[in-house]
Amino acid sequence: MDKPKPLSKQASKPKKFGVLAEYDSAAAIFKACEKVRDAGYKRWDSYTPFPVHNLDKAMGLKPSVLPFIVFACGMTGAACGLLLQWWSSTIAYPLIVAGKPLFSFQANVPVTFELGILFSAFGAVFGMLGLNKLPQLHHPLFNVARFTRVTDDRFFIAIEASDPKYDLDKTRKLLEATDAVAVEEVDD
Incomplete structure (x- = not known):
């Protein structure tokens, strides 16, 4: 052995x-x-x-890069929200109601804003966890x-x-x- x-x-x-x-x-x-x-x-x-x-x-x-991560995530969320609403109202379901245009950004501001906030929050939490x-x-x-x-x-x-x-x-x-x-x- x-x-x-x-x-x-x-x-x-x-x-x-x-x-x-x-x-x-x-x-x-x-x-x-x-x-x-x-x-x-x-x-x-x-x-x-x-x-x-x-x-x-x-x-x-040095200053943290977290604000840039949050901003990029917020803009991504806002862009995704606006793009989804544009696609659904002009491409997927093009319905003309009372002679209004197929897409008008004014009607889509609340959802765009809320998705920007949601993605910013995710960016802040997961960015902080990753950086730390x-x-x-x-x-x-x-x-x-x-x-x-x-x-x-x-x-x-x-x-x-x-x-x-x-x-x-x-x-x-x-x-x-x-x-x-x-x-x-x-x-x-």
Whole structure:
């Protein structure tokens, strides 16, 4: 009977997600986000129990493309609604009633408007879910005991190991220099 092969050193090490830093106030995480942004990290995020005003600017986030998705979906819905009404009244069932034209856009405004709103709502919901990569049933940060306080009274910054600038020692020193309450490495 063959002996089982020993695991290689690479396989025995758990894969690392990155580094997690904990802060005790909104002002502290705001300053820390500015330092992480200025250090040039790209794959990182902040987690707060409530919205922190201008934190997106401190992180250097670009404006969302969601408004363009919503607008495109709304215009698609309005165009589809108008096209369907035009086709049904001029091609499929061309009935002349009381000498009126086969198609008059004024009579079709309510349906066109409502389909524009409906498609915009779908674009907003599904666009947001797609851009946020949701639903995400598991995240490595869920395994960190400290991270459970993020919905209560703590603030966190997580820098991913997949970031091009990531170096464990340099990243840890950067986060410790931001007056973090605690800094720890997170397994994937």
